[in-house]
Amino acid sequence: MSFSMGFVMxxxxxxxxxxxxxxxxxxxxxxxxQAAAGVVSEDPNQFAKVLILQLLPGTxxxxxxxxxxxxxxxxxxxGGAAATDMSLATGLTIFAACLPIAIVGxxxxxxxxxxxxxxxxxxxxxxxxxxxxMLFPAMVETYAILALLISILAVxxxxx
Amino acid sequence: MKDMDYIxxxxxxxxxxxxxxxxxxxxxxxxxxxxxxxxxFLSDKGWGESGGSAPSAEEILACEEEKNRALMxxxxxxxxxFDILSYPQLFHNLxxxxxxxxxxxxxxxxxxxxxxxxGKELMEILREKEFGRLPEYMRKAASDAYEVMLSTRDxxxxxxxxxxxxxxxxxxSAKKLKEPMVGSYVESQVAVADIRVAVRSVRTGKxxxxxxxxxxxxxxxxxxxxxQAAAKGEExxxxxxxxxxxxxxxxxxKDSPSAFERWCDNRLIETIRPQKxxxxxxxxxxxxxxxxxxxxxxxxxxxxxKANGFxxxxxxxxxxxxxx
Numbered sequence: 001m002s003f004s005m006g007f008v009m010x011x012x013x014x015x016x017x018x019x020x021x022x023x024x025x026x027x028x029x030x031x032x033x034q035a036a037a038g039v040v041s042e043d044p045n046q047f048a049k050v051l052i053l054q055l056l057p058g059t060x061x062x063x064x065x066x067x068x069x070x071x072x073x074x075x076x077x078x079g080g081a082a083a084t085d086m087s088l089a090t091g092l093t094i095f096a097a098c099l100p101i102a103i104v105g106x107x108x109x110x111x112x113x114x115x116x117x118x119x120x121x122x123x124x125x126x127x128x129x130x131x132x133x134m135l136f137p138a139m140v141e142t143y144a145i146l147a148l149l150i151s152i153l154a155v156x157x158x159x160x
Numbered sequence: 161m162k163d164m165d166y167i168x169x170x171x172x173x174x175x176x177x178x179x180x181x182x183x184x185x186x187x188x189x190x191x192x193x194x195x196x197x198x199x200x201f202l203s204d205k206g207w208g209e210s211g212g213s214a215p216s217a218e219e220i221l222a223c224e225e226e227k228n229r230a231l232m233x234x235x236x237x238x239x240x241x242f243d244i245l246s247y248p249q250l251f252h253n254l255x256x257x258x259x260x261x262x263x264x265x266x267x268x269x270x271x272x273x274x275x276x277x278x279g280k281e282l283m284e285i286l287r288e289k290e291f292g293r294l295p296e297y298m299r300k301a302a303s304d305a306y307e308v309m310l311s312t313r314d315x316x317x318x319x320x321x322x323x324x325x326x327x328x329x330x331x332x333s334a335k336k337l338k339e340p341m342v343g344s345y346v347e348s349q350v351a352v353a354d355i356r357v358a359v360r361s362v363r364t365g366k367x368x369x370x371x372x373x374x375x376x377x378x379x380x381x382x383x384x385x386x387x388q389a390a391a392k393g394e395e396x397x398x399x400x401x402x403x404x405x406x407x408x409x410x411x412x413x414k415d416s417p418s419a420f421e422r423w424c425d426n427r428l429i430e431t432i433r434p435q436k437x438x439x440x441x442x443x444x445x446x447x448x449x450x451x452x453x454x455x456x457x458x459x460x461x462x463x464x465x466k467a468n469g470f471x472x473x474x475x476x477x478x479x480x481x482x483x484x
Contacts, residue, residue, distance in 0.1 A: 031164065031167060034167040034168045034171070035167045035170070035171035035439075036171070037168055037171070038167065038168040038169065038170065038171025038172040038173075038174075038175075039171045039172070039174070039175055041168075041172055042172050042175035042176060043175045046175075114440070117167055117171070117439055117440060118439045120171055120174075121171060121174045121439045124171055124174035124175045124178075125175075125177060125178060
C-alpha cells in the first residue's frame with residue numbers, strides 16, 4: 001500500500017492538531033493543578049472551585065482531538081475509502097487547515113493555565129469571588145474557540 | 161529554581177495570608193484592656209500551641225516564630241534565601257558571644273537558637289580564635305570586633321563593626337542570589353539601618369570617623385555621602401535624605417523617635433507589598449515570611465505596651481502597617 005505525499009501531509013496536520021493542542025492543555029492543566037493543590041493543602045473546602053479553574057485549559061486538547069477526528073474522517077481513515085492518492089496541493093491545504101487549532105491551542109492553553117493560576121490565587125484569598133475569578137481564564141478560551149471554528153470550517157469545506 | 165516552580169507554594173501562601181493580622185485586628189487589640197486580653201485574642205486567632213495551658217506572651221511569640229520557620233522548611237524554599245534573612249540573628253549571636261566572653265557576664269536567653277553558630281559554638285570559636293571556622297563574610301568583623309572589645313571594652317564600637325558587616329553580608333549575598341524581591345528588600349533594609357544609625361549619631365554628636373565605620377553602602381546612597389551629610393548636622397542630614405527620596409523619613413524624624421521607628425518598619429513592609437499581586441515566584445513566599453515576622457514584632461510591641469500600662473494613643477503611635 002503506497003501513500004501519496006498529499007495524504008501524508010493531511011495526516012500530519014491531523015496529528016499536529018492533537019499533539020500541539022494536547023501539549024498546551026497538559027502544560028496549562030499542570031500549572032493550574034499545582035496551584036490548585038497548594039490551595040487545597042490549606043483549605044480543602046475550595047476543592048470544587050479550584051478544580052473547575054484547573055480544568056479550563058484542558059479544552060484546547062479536546063478541540064484538537066475534534067479537529068483530528070474531522071480530518072481523519074475527511075481523508076477516509078475513519079470509514080470509507082482512504083484517499084491515499086490525494087494530491088500534494090490538497091494534502092497541504094488540509095495541513096494548513098489544521099494549523100489554527102494546533103498552534104493557537106498550544107499557546108492559548110499555556111496562557112490560560114497561567115491565568116488560571118492567578119485566578120486560583122483569587123479564590124484562595126476570596127472564595128466568594130469565584131465567579132469573577134473564572135472570567136479571566138475564560139477570556140483566553142475565546143481565541144481557542146475562534147481557531148477551532150476556522151479549522152473545522154476549513155477542513156470541512158476542502159474538496160478532495 | 162525557576163519562578164514557575166513556586167506555583168504550589170504561592171497558592172498555599174495565598175490561603176495562609178488570610179490568617180495574617182490586619183490593621184483592623186491591630187486596632188481591636190489596642191482597644192483591649194490588658195495583656196491577658198491580647199493573649200486571649202491571639203489564642204483565638206490560632207497563635208501558640210492548640211490545647212496548651214495558658215502560655216506566657218514569650219512562649220506564644222516563640223511558638224509563632226518557630227511555626228513560620230517550619231513552614232518555610234516544609235515548602236523546601238532555597239535555604240540560601242533564608243540564610244540571608246537570618247543574618248541579623250547570626251550577627252546578633254556574634255555580638256552577644258563577644259560581649260559574654262569579654263565581660264564574663266552571662267545573660268540567659270541572649271542567643272538565638274540557630275541551626276549553625278549558636279551561642280556555644282560561637283563562644284568556642286572566639287575563645288580559640290579560630291575565625292576560619294566562621295563563614296567568610298563574618299571572619300573579619302568577628303576578629304576586629306573581638307579585638308576592639310578585648311582592648312578597649314567599647315561595646316558600641318564592637319556593635320557597629322558587627323552591624324555593618326551584617327548589612328554588607330546581606331547585600332553581598334542578595335546580589336549573588338539574583339532574586340529581585342530579596343534584593344530590593346535587602347537594599348531597603350540596608351538603607352533604613354543606615355538612616356537609623358545616621359540619625360542617632362547626629363543626635364548624640366558622633367564623629368565622622370564613627371559614622372564612616374558604622375555605615376554600609378546601598379543603592380540609594382554611599383556610606384561616605386551619608387556620613388558626610390550627618391557629620392554636618394541634623395539639617396544637612398535632613399536635606400540630604402529629602403534629596404534622596406526619603407522625605408517621609410525626615411518628616412517622621414521631626415515628629416518623634418517612635419514615629420521614625422514606625423517609618424523604618426513601614427518602609428520595609430512597603431517594599432514587600434507588591435508581592436501580594438505576584439502569583440508565580442519566590443517573592444510572595446518570602447514576603448509572607450517577612451509579614452509574619454512583622455506581625456510577631458507588632459504583637460510583641462502591643463503585649464509589652466499593655467503589660468506596662470501604656471495608653472491607647474501611645475500604643476497607636478507605635479503601630480506598624482500590616483502586610484494585608
